[in-house]
Amino acid sequence: MRPPFAVQSVEATATVDLASLTFQIRSDRIGALADGGIAIVDFKTGRAERPGQWLDPRPRATQLGMYVLAERNAQPDIEVRAAAYAQLRPDAVAAVGLAADANAWPALTRVSACKLDGWQALEVWWRSQLGALASEIASGNGIVSPRQSPLACRTCCLQPLCRIQSVRNLVEQSLDDE
Ligand code: SF4
DSSP, rough: OOOOEEEEEEEEEEEEEEEEEEEEEEEEEHHHHHHHHEEEEEEEOOOOHHHHHHHHOOOOHHHHHHHHHHHHOOOOSSHHHEEEEEETTEEEEEEEESSSSTTTTSEEEEEETOOSSHHHHHHHHHHHHHHHHHHHTTTOOOOOOOOOTTTHHHOTTTTOOOOOHHHHHHHHHHHOOO
């Protein structure tokens, strides 16, 4: 259940500067909340990542983070109060995301549940974490480092093209030889 809001924009483009890079992004929907501020919504036909995982050491929901930072650039005087996936699965239609406070979007997880001191702290965290990732991209860092390795590799369709297993084999071989 979403709170009452008026659609402010659909597929609006905006930019966000991180490290030395400028990213152009297009958010699915931005809604103006009835009691002030905006909510950013991304439609998802797959399973949405739970907010409790968003602030993992390897960040998740980075797309929503980019949308929030881009809105901060585009409309600095307008408060972002929620960022959510609208999960559209036949077996699980739900809004999944973070809200600044209980009124912003009651169905979402409060940002304080992520041990952050308010929405501004979330934006600071996103800018720091996404900035670090942008720095890696800008410096040409191409290290293959999948999340939940090697679990993710077991179901990956890119195995025939990927060299990570041969690298693992070499590492195991050198350890055996020691
Ligand atoms: S097999 Fe390669 S491409 Fe696929 S998840 Fe593992 S490291 Fe990534």
